[in-house]
Amino acid sequence: MLISLEVFYAYGNNLSGSIPICIGNLSNLNELSLHGNKITGSIPHEIGKLKLLRELHLGKLTLFIAYGNYFKGSIPQSMRNCTSLFRVDLQGNELTGKISExxxxxxxxxxxDLSSNNFFGKLAGNxxxxxxxxxxxxxxxxVSGMLPPELGIATQLHILDLSYNILVGNIPKELGRLKSLYxxxxxxxxxxxxxPAEIGMLFSLELLDLTANQLSGPIPVRLEQCSKLRELYLGENIFSGIIPFxxxxxxxxQNVDLSQNxxxxxxxxELGNFILLETLNLSHNKLSGALPSTFQQLISLTSVDVSYNExxxxxPNIKAFIEAPIDALEHNKGASYLQKKGKDHA
Structure with a gap:
């Protein structure tokens, strides 16, 4: 009998078929890893009997890992009974159901990690x-509805990824409490x-991606307080006003995208202070005037796009501009841009 089994790793074995319901008889099981197989069907409700499960991996029982399989259907409600879980990875399946239930x-x-599935409904504050x-x-x-302010209580969060969903409404100011967020x-x-200005209180933040929403108003000045920020993506929104110095x-x-605003x-x-900057996209705005002479200091810059401005x-006589393709410079007012265009066509 395997009733004493505590750890069951069967990942990467090309297994097929479904998970047998007798899995619920392994009352001492605390780690179950089935990822990297070709398992199909639904996750049996009997999983909920594994009160000691800490890890569960069912992806591509403290531990539940099952990513990268072909699971369909909903998560058994009995999973709520697995109160010892500390790691769940179900990404890359075809699981469905209301995320809040x-x-x-x-x-x-x-x-x-529940990414790349078919969960729907509103995020719960729990x-x-x-x-x-x-x-x-x-x-x-x-996932739809508004971001629950209660997420701000999860102050140990390092990574919060809710991208590519149908979330609406404002970004709650309570997210500014996530001081450990990277x-x-x-x-x-x-x-x-x-x-919200409170985003500037995310002092550990290294990457902020708000691309392709309907966000408006000025770029928050208080982002200057995010001193560890390496990647800032605000493109494809409705941000207005000037770029704050x-x-x-x-x-x-290192990477900044403010395009299509x-x-x-x-x-x-002051943008010349970005001596570590590698990519800069300012295209499709209404920026005017000359490029600052301080851009000569952007020695790390490898990719630039300032097209569709005024x-x-x-x-600037630096590699990124010298080697920039025509479409990264066109549709501006300056003769220098036209000359660059002419040289590239010569």
């Missing part, structure tokens, strides 16, 4: 009641309104 509150849960949660990834589903992905949703205080920035005015010379004057 699939899971309970897990005091030991540190990692939850994710904020998982005090040890460091990773919450639910990208590429059909990466925040809210891109490709339908979020609107102004970005204070953002240049974030000297750690409604930004106006001249580029602040810029004029000489181009």
């Amino acid at each position: 699939q899971f309970g509150v897990y005091q030991d849960l540190g990692y939850m 994710w904020g009641q998982c005090p040890k949660l460091t990773v919450l990834s639910i990208y590429d589903n059909m 990466n925040l992905f809210l891109n490709n949703n339908k979020l609107s309104g102004k970005v 204070q953002i240049a205080n974030v000297c750690s920035l 409604m930004l106006i005015g001249v580029l602040p010379p 810029l004029k004057g000489p181009l």
Whole structure:
């Protein structure tokens, strides 16, 4: 009898078929890993009998890992009984069901990845009641509704990825409490309104991606307080006003995308402080004036796009501009841009 079995690793064995319901008889099981197989069908309700399960991996029982299989259907409601879970990885399946009804509150849960499935419905605020949660990834589903302010209670979060869903409404200011957050992905949703100033309180933040929403208002000046920020993606929104010079205080920035907004005015010379900057996309705005002479200092820059603005004057004599393709410079006002275009066609 295998009733004493505590750990069952069967990942990467090309297994097929479904999970047998007798799995629920392994009452001492605390780790179950079935990822990297070709298992199909639904997850049996009997999984909920595994009260000691800590890890569960069912992906591509503290531990539940099952990513990268072909699971369909909903998560058994009995999964709420697996109160010892600390890691769940179900990404890359075809699981469905209301996201708010699939899971309970897990005091030991540190990692939850439900990405690339078909979950729908509204996010519940109870994710904020998982005090040890460091990773919450639910990208590429059909989650709708507003971001629950209660997420701000999960102060141990390092990664929050809710991208590629149908989230609406404002970004709650309570997210500013997530002082341990490294990466925040809210891109490709339908979020609107102004970005709360409290985002500037995310002092550990290294990546902020708000691309492809309906966010408006000015670029928050308080982003200058995110001194560890390396990647800033605000493209494809409705941000307006000038680019605040204070953002240049974030000297750690390596990739910046402010494209496809409604930004106006001249580029602040302080942007030359971005000595680590590698990519810069300012295209499809209404920026005017000359490129600052301080752009000569952007020695790390390898890719630039300033097309579809109202810029004029000489181009900086640095590699990124010298080697830029025509379509990264065109549709501006300056003769220098036309000359560059002519040279490339010569």
